[in-house]
Amino acid sequence: MRKLCRCGQxxxxxxxxxxxxxxxxxxxxxxxxxxxxxxxxxxxxxxxxVIDLLSQLKEQGESVRVYFTEMNELADVLYGLSSQAAKLDPSAFRVLLEQSCNERINLLLDIYGCAQKLGDTAWMNEIAVRLAPLSKFVKKGQSLSAK
Ligand SMILES: [Zn+2]
Known part of the structure:
Protein backbone atom coordinates (compact mmCIF):
# COMPACT_ATOMS: atom_id res chain seq x y z
CA MET A 1 0.00 0.00 0.00
CA ARG A 2 2.19 2.79 -1.26
CA LYS A 3 1.25 6.03 -2.79
CA LEU A 4 3.32 9.09 -3.47
CA CYS A 5 2.46 12.39 -1.89
CA ARG A 6 2.24 15.53 -3.99
CA CYS A 7 5.64 16.46 -2.47
CA GLY A 8 7.17 13.25 -3.85
CA GLN A 9 7.53 11.34 -0.57
CA VAL A 50 -16.76 7.51 5.08
CA ILE A 51 -19.08 9.84 3.17
CA ASP A 52 -21.98 7.38 3.62
CA LEU A 53 -21.34 7.18 7.34
CA LEU A 54 -21.18 10.97 7.59
CA SER A 55 -24.52 11.38 5.86
CA GLN A 56 -26.05 8.84 8.26
CA LEU A 57 -24.67 10.79 11.22
CA LYS A 58 -26.04 14.02 9.77
CA GLU A 59 -29.46 12.43 9.39
CA GLN A 60 -29.43 11.45 13.06
CA GLY A 61 -28.42 15.03 13.79
CA GLU A 62 -26.73 14.46 17.13
CA SER A 63 -23.10 15.28 17.68
CA VAL A 64 -21.50 11.92 18.23
CA ARG A 65 -18.19 10.19 18.10
CA VAL A 66 -18.02 6.86 16.35
CA TYR A 67 -15.25 4.52 15.38
CA PHE A 68 -15.04 3.89 11.67
CA THR A 69 -13.46 0.51 12.45
CA GLU A 70 -16.67 -0.50 14.22
CA MET A 71 -18.71 0.42 11.15
CA ASN A 72 -16.50 -1.18 8.52
CA GLU A 73 -15.07 -4.65 8.95
CA LEU A 74 -12.34 -4.19 6.35
CA ALA A 75 -11.13 -1.08 8.16
CA ASP A 76 -11.15 -3.09 11.39
CA VAL A 77 -8.96 -5.84 9.90
CA LEU A 78 -6.65 -3.19 8.49
CA TYR A 79 -6.48 -1.45 11.87
CA GLY A 80 -5.37 -4.70 13.49
CA LEU A 81 -2.52 -4.94 10.98
CA SER A 82 -1.50 -1.30 10.97
CA SER A 83 1.71 -1.87 12.91
CA GLN A 84 2.83 -4.33 10.19
CA ALA A 85 2.16 -1.97 7.30
CA ALA A 86 5.39 -0.02 7.67
CA LYS A 87 7.54 -3.12 8.16
CA LEU A 88 6.41 -5.15 5.16
CA ASP A 89 6.80 -4.37 1.52
CA PRO A 90 3.51 -3.63 -0.25
CA SER A 91 3.05 -7.06 -1.83
CA ALA A 92 3.78 -8.92 1.44
CA PHE A 93 1.37 -6.65 3.27
CA ARG A 94 -1.23 -7.28 0.62
CA VAL A 95 -0.91 -11.06 1.15
CA LEU A 96 -1.18 -10.62 4.92
CA LEU A 97 -4.23 -8.40 4.54
CA GLU A 98 -5.98 -10.90 2.27
CA GLN A 99 -5.21 -13.76 4.66
CA SER A 100 -6.58 -11.78 7.57
CA CYS A 101 -9.70 -10.88 5.59
CA ASN A 102 -10.29 -14.54 4.77
CA GLU A 103 -9.89 -15.49 8.43
CA ARG A 104 -12.39 -12.82 9.44
CA ILE A 105 -14.80 -13.97 6.71
CA ASN A 106 -14.64 -17.55 8.02
CA LEU A 107 -15.25 -16.37 11.55
CA LEU A 108 -18.25 -14.31 10.49
CA LEU A 109 -19.63 -17.20 8.43
CA ASP A 110 -19.49 -19.39 11.55
CA ILE A 111 -21.41 -16.78 13.49
CA TYR A 112 -23.83 -16.44 10.58
CA GLY A 113 -24.46 -20.19 10.80
CA CYS A 114 -25.34 -19.83 14.49
CA ALA A 115 -27.69 -16.93 13.78
CA GLN A 116 -29.32 -18.98 11.04
CA LYS A 117 -29.87 -21.94 13.36
CA LEU A 118 -31.55 -19.62 15.84
CA GLY A 119 -33.63 -18.11 13.04
CA ASP A 120 -32.48 -14.67 14.17
CA THR A 121 -32.89 -12.67 10.96
CA ALA A 122 -31.85 -9.34 12.48
CA TRP A 123 -28.56 -10.90 13.56
CA MET A 124 -28.12 -12.55 10.15
CA ASN A 125 -28.60 -9.19 8.44
CA GLU A 126 -26.11 -7.53 10.75
CA ILE A 127 -23.48 -10.16 9.92
CA ALA A 128 -24.21 -9.89 6.20
CA VAL A 129 -23.52 -6.14 6.41
CA ARG A 130 -20.23 -6.83 8.19
CA LEU A 131 -19.23 -9.43 5.59
CA ALA A 132 -19.92 -7.22 2.58
CA PRO A 133 -16.79 -5.00 2.52
CA LEU A 134 -14.54 -7.99 3.21
CA SER A 135 -15.86 -10.21 0.46
CA LYS A 136 -15.92 -7.28 -1.96
CA PHE A 137 -12.26 -6.62 -1.23
CA VAL A 138 -11.16 -10.27 -1.49
CA LYS A 139 -13.17 -10.97 -4.65
CA LYS A 140 -12.25 -7.84 -6.52
CA GLY A 141 -8.63 -7.92 -5.50
CA GLN A 142 -8.60 -4.17 -5.78
CA SER A 143 -5.90 -1.96 -4.34
CA LEU A 144 -6.84 0.02 -1.25
CA SER A 145 -5.03 3.06 -2.52
CA ALA A 146 -6.81 3.00 -5.89
CA LYS A 147 -9.86 5.20 -6.35
ZN1 LIG B 1 4.18 15.24 1.34
Missing part, protein backbone atom coordinates in the same frame (compact mmCIF):
# COMPACT_ATOMS: atom_id res chain seq x y z
CA UNK A 10 5.97 7.98 0.19
CA UNK A 11 2.74 8.16 2.13
CA UNK A 12 2.14 5.75 5.00
CA UNK A 13 -0.94 4.06 6.34
CA UNK A 14 -2.34 5.66 9.46
CA UNK A 15 -5.57 6.14 11.37
CA UNK A 16 -6.94 9.47 12.41
CA UNK A 17 -9.83 11.22 14.10
CA UNK A 18 -11.68 13.19 11.46
CA UNK A 19 -14.10 15.91 12.54
CA UNK A 20 -16.75 17.16 10.15
CA UNK A 21 -18.53 20.45 10.60
CA UNK A 22 -17.15 20.73 14.16
CA UNK A 23 -19.78 18.24 15.21
CA UNK A 24 -19.43 14.76 13.84
CA UNK A 25 -16.36 12.89 14.94
CA UNK A 26 -15.28 9.74 13.19
CA UNK A 27 -12.28 8.13 14.81
CA UNK A 28 -9.92 5.54 13.34
CA UNK A 29 -10.46 6.56 9.75
CA UNK A 30 -7.84 4.85 7.55
CA UNK A 31 -5.66 7.48 5.93
CA UNK A 32 -2.49 7.86 3.95
CA UNK A 33 -0.20 10.43 5.51
CA UNK A 34 3.04 12.09 4.56
CA UNK A 35 5.55 12.71 7.35
CA UNK A 36 7.35 15.21 5.20
CA UNK A 37 4.63 17.80 4.67
CA UNK A 38 1.86 16.58 7.02
CA UNK A 39 -0.56 16.16 4.15
CA UNK A 40 -3.07 13.35 4.58
CA UNK A 41 -6.03 11.94 2.75
CA UNK A 42 -8.65 9.29 3.48
CA UNK A 43 -7.54 5.99 1.98
CA UNK A 44 -9.22 6.20 -1.45
CA UNK A 45 -11.11 2.89 -1.31
CA UNK A 46 -12.81 3.97 1.95
CA UNK A 47 -13.80 7.46 0.84
CA UNK A 48 -17.29 6.49 -0.30
CA UNK A 49 -17.96 4.60 2.96
Missing amino acids: NMNLGFRLVIFENKFQVDRVPILECEECNYYEVLPSFKAD
